[in-house]
Amino acid sequence: MSETLSTARPLRARRRIPTRTPGRASGAGAARGRLGSPGSSLLWAAPALAFVGILLVYPFFRSVYGSLFADNGFTSEFVGLDNYVRLAEDPILGRSLINTVMWVAGTLLLPVAVGLLIAVATYRMRLGNLATLVIVLPYAISGASTAVVWKFMLTSGGAVNQVLGAVGLESLAQPWLLEWPQNTLSLIVAGTWQATGINVVLFTIGLRAIPRDIVEAAHLDGVSGWSMFRHITLPQLRAMTVVVVGMAIVNSLKAFDLIWVLTQGGPSRSSETLALTMYREAFRLFHVGYGSAVALVLSVIVVAASWLYLRRQMPGGTRD
Amino acid sequence: MHGRRHSTTSNPALNRRALLAAAGAAALTAACGTAEGRPPGEVALHGDNPSWDEPIAAAGRRMKTLAGIELVPLVIPSVESFEQIVKSSLRTSKTPDMLKYWSGYRLQDLARTGGIIEMTGPWKRAAARGWVDPELRGAFTYQGRVWALPMNLTYWVFFYNTEVFAQHDLEAPKTWDDFLAVCKRLKSAGITPLHATTDGRWPAFIWFMEVLTRQDPRFYRDLMNGRGSYNDPRAVRALRTIVSFFDNDWFTPMDMSHDDAAAAVVHGTLGMMPGGTFLTPNLQAAGGKPGADVDAFVLPMADPRARPSMIFESSALVCTSKGPDRAEAVKAADQWLHPRVSEAFTHTLQDGCPNPLVKPANPMVEGIARTVREKRLWMLNRFWEQGPPELVESTVDDLAGFLLDPSSYRQVLRTMQERADEAWRVWREAEKV
Numbered sequence: 001m002s003e004t005l006s007t008a009r010p011l012r013a014r015r016r017i018p019t020r021t022p023g024r025a026s027g028a029g030a031a032r033g034r035l036g037s038p039g040s041s042l043l044w045a046a047p048a049l050a051f052v053g054i055l056l057v058y059p060f061f062r063s064v065y066g067s068l069f070a071d072n073g074f075t076s077e078f079v080g081l082d083n084y085v086r087l088a089e090d091p092i093l094g095r096s097l098i099n100t101v102m103w104v105a106g107t108l109l110l111p112v113a114v115g116l117l118i119a120v121a122t123y124r125m126r127l128g129n130l131a132t133l134v135i136v137l138p139y140a141i142s143g144a145s146t147a148v149v150w151k152f153m154l155t156s157g158g159a160v161n162q163v164l165g166a167v168g169l170e171s172l173a174q175p176w177l178l179e180w181p182q183n184t185l186s187l188i189v190a191g192t193w194q195a196t197g198i199n200v201v202l203f204t205i206g207l208r209a210i211p212r213d214i215v216e217a218a219h220l221d222g223v224s225g226w227s228m229f230r231h232i233t234l235p236q237l238r239a240m241t242v243v244v245v246g247m248a249i250v251n252s253l254k255a256f257d258l259i260w261v262l263t264q265g266g267p268s269r270s271s272e273t274l275a276l277t278m279y280r281e282a283f284r285l286f287h288v289g290y291g292s293a294v295a296l297v298l299s300v301i302v303v304a305a306s307w308l309y310l311r312r313q314m315p316g317g318t319r320d
Numbered sequence: 321m322h323g324r325r326h327s328t329t330s331n332p333a334l335n336r337r338a339l340l341a342a343a344g345a346a347a348l349t350a351a352c353g354t355a356e357g358r359p360p361g362e363v364a365l366h367g368d369n370p371s372w373d374e375p376i377a378a379a380g381r382r383m384k385t386l387a388g389i390e391l392v393p394l395v396i397p398s399v400e401s402f403e404q405i406v407k408s409s410l411r412t413s414k415t416p417d418m419l420k421y422w423s424g425y426r427l428q429d430l431a432r433t434g435g436i437i438e439m440t441g442p443w444k445r446a447a448a449r450g451w452v453d454p455e456l457r458g459a460f461t462y463q464g465r466v467w468a469l470p471m472n473l474t475y476w477v478f479f480y481n482t483e484v485f486a487q488h489d490l491e492a493p494k495t496w497d498d499f500l501a502v503c504k505r506l507k508s509a510g511i512t513p514l515h516a517t518t519d520g521r522w523p524a525f526i527w528f529m530e531v532l533t534r535q536d537p538r539f540y541r542d543l544m545n546g547r548g549s550y551n552d553p554r555a556v557r558a559l560r561t562i563v564s565f566f567d568n569d570w571f572t573p574m575d576m577s578h579d580d581a582a583a584a585v586v587h588g589t590l591g592m593m594p595g596g597t598f599l600t601p602n603l604q605a606a607g608g609k610p611g612a613d614v615d616a617f618v619l620p621m622a623d624p625r626a627r628p629s630m631i632f633e634s635s636a637l638v639c640t641s642k643g644p645d646r647a648e649a650v651k652a653a654d655q656w657l658h659p660r661v662s663e664a665f666t667h668t669l670q671d672g673c674p675n676p677l678v679k680p681a682n683p684m685v686e687g688i689a690r691t692v693r694e695k696r697l698w699m700l701n702r703f704w705e706q707g708p709p710e711l712v713e714s715t716v717d718d719l720a721g722f723l724l725d726p727s728s729y730r731q732v733l734r735t736m737q738e739r740a741d742e743a744w745r746v747w748r749e750a751e752k753v
Binding site: 037093155156157175177178264266268269270279282283284286287 | 400403404407518520521524557573574577580608650703710713718720721723724
């Protein structure tokens, strides 16, 4: 827009465009000199920078540094990149990565898709708010408590197998938490039960924000049902979907509490994800350096996945 | 509007400031309080098990009357957090004064740091008074010196329901063949004979430990001390014996917790549960009465020519070198094995006692202690406390893999030996330093 104006009538356009810098906006000239100058902006940002620096940046670089040492909590010895070499050769890394990928895929497939379905199905219902409230309730429960409830359900003698037996479906009864991959899949289902609610709320907010005139125009054009959802609702929900999917990716990569309480990554490390491998190495075995190396690999994956996704999906991101 | 309201009512703002200042001061005081230790006449004993809270407090009250020092239990109810606190603070003056720790190699690991006080003196004084079972000394010794005192004495036994056994004309087995016959009889009566589990990770070692010690206790001792191989035919035989139990369908599902198994024994749906006498409260919580409807036996030897043996477990009372109240901690440790203190502790815990002068806590423990005395059983430390800790942490997962796929026993043993080679190499190198 400004380019068009400047091409047609450059001088007038320049005069008309208000160009107030934050310094001018702050008012008096004296104040501008002290608190509004570009240098003083650093002062305003200092508390935030200090927080981020102390709580995020320093621990990150400390972990990078720590990953170059063989540290057992008592003694520490510089070993260079040995921890990373060991990690690459560790047979558990493969299983851990597969489980992590299963968590990402499962979390995108279940809590996001189911959340969207429930939101679309309930947001116009008379008792839709009540339905949403019921579905969001598990989100208010801590991950550890959720795990305790699901343990009661998923053990071999637990509620799920008992119900299957009671309705004559004994053949479907399984040791849900004992064998891979069904233990990881069971954990994902338990995670879905807890995580879906917040997605329903976010999608419902997104649905309510869709302008009515667009929907009414689509109705007048004879659009309804699946076409309405596919061509009107879904594109209008894009911004909210970006948020929900972004959160789902990060949450699935750092999934920990549910797995730790339900299986401790076992049996025989079969349900371990990268987050659990890191915890186990650093805090159970006191391989602090090795645990730092796992943490760094996990951080790189989380940041890379988030960046790749947001770069493609954020409004304006595709222009880069 | 808001500005005016704030400007005219300055008291709430002042109150907030005062409140914040008070909170800050309180936090600072609390932090300093921790660093400076307990008031005179009190020593904190840090542990990882909430159910030990009351037994420690009971022992502390008794100690107060004897030595003028009260033990105050401070429980960190997470093994991971507890170990983190111990390992990260041991070299600082913020370390806890007394710890409830593990015996065996885990204690040796701690002794190597130089962060704990030698206990050879208190041990000798207790031994001279007959206050401690001398056979336990090895579990608390590193390089010829004692580093901790035993807190309890857990016997590893098989719990069973006496009424269920009576209903099926069964008695506690006295020989290995008796044991197999009991399993067969229970199975034919529709009762799952044996509990096995991977729930909670660590219990995966129980069956390997129990079977191996009954088949060849010397080999178990050698294997646990890095002088044997997991690929040895004797280790293979132990796992094949367990495989035969699987083939007979004698085990519970592998995710049955000890809580549920204890309840199943009391309610007669499970025949026998291997475990330490520390599980007695689990049986009581399910309504069982130790020595009455619930009892325990020591698993008979599979090889009658082998030295009669059983597994024990004993927690270690440790004093740290840099704790703020270490003088009082050492004084308290000197009285720990006093019969009156030990009695208060083990009777509240309902477990065995390392002091032979203390009366057993219940008829079931009394019966086991009598068996140990009469049969002169060789007391072997538990798998969890044997070998470098990081080796044990890995091999319990390997044994869990075996319990879930019994046909994999040879591969599991090969993997365990590979881990053992590496872990023992590291352990011995560290020993030279």
